[in-house]
Amino acid sequence: MPTQIDYEYDHSLYGVEHESGPFDVTRYIVDVYTRSIGDDNPIFTDGQAARAAGYADQVAPPTLCALFERGELPDIKLQFGRRQFHGGQRVEPRAPIVVGDRLTASSHLKDVYTKTGRSGTMVHVVWETTFSNQDGVVVADVQRSQVVRE
C-alpha cells in the first residue's frame, strides 16, 4: 500500500499557461549544440546538406528546444523536502526546427504526484511546454519532471 504523505503546493497554477520567448534558433546555437554532443550528421551541421535533403535550412537536433526551458516557470511553493533533481525529460518533435526559426513557448503545470521507493518518498513536479515557430506551427512538446526528495 502506498505511503500517504502530506505535501502542499499552489494548486492555482493548474490551467494557467505561462508564455516565454522569443528564442532565436541561430546557426551559432545549433553549431555549438551539435559540437558539444559530438553530432556530425550533416543535416544538423550543414545548411546545404539539409536543403538538399528537403529542409529549409540547417536542422536543429530534435532535443535542442529543451535548452529554452530556462527556469522561467513559477514556483509552485511546494511544502516538501529539500533535495531536488531532474527526474525525467520527454521531447515529442512535431515539425523540423531550422536555423532562422524564432520560437515561443507556452508552459503549464501538468501534474504533481508522489512515488515511494527504496530511497523514500519523492514528489514529482511535471511541467509541459509547447514550442511554436514564427508561423504558429507547433514544433515540439516537451515535458520536464523535477523530483523533490525528503
Add this chain to the structure above:
Amino acid sequence: MTGSAKLYFEDVELGDEIGPAVISVADDQVVDFCSLWGNPAPNRFTDQAEAEKIGLDGPIVPGIMTMALVSRVITDWAGAGTVADLDLVFRGTVPHNQPLYVGIQVSDTEQDDDGNHVQCDITMTGPVPDRPYVIGTARLNLPSRD
C-alpha cells in the same frame, strides 16, 4: 518526407538490438553545452568543487545534455527527422570522462494510416549494467521502401 532517414521500416524487426554505442563526455563539451543553456561555469555540471558542495563525487552531465546524447545515438542509427517521441527517466548521475553505453532495443513495430512506427527501449549505463543511469523509450517514424 525529407530524405534524411538512414533506415527503412522494413530493415527493422521486433527484438533488434542496436549497440551499445560507447560514448563519453569531456569536460569542455559540458562547459560549451552549459554556456548555451544559460548556466555558465562554474556550476555542479562543470566544476569539481561546486559538485562536492552538493554531495556529488564530481561534476555531472546535465539531464537535457544526456537526453541530447541519447538522441544523437538514435539519429546516428535511424537518421535525422525520425524521432517522434523520446521519453527518458534519469535514475543516476551521469559522470564526465567515463564510458557510457547507450543501448536500443526494438520493442514494437507498427504500420498504420499515420505511417511506419518503431517503438524502442532505451538504456544508458556505466560500468554496472544492471544499474542504468537512464532508462526510457523512443518512438521513431521511418520511411517505407514501398
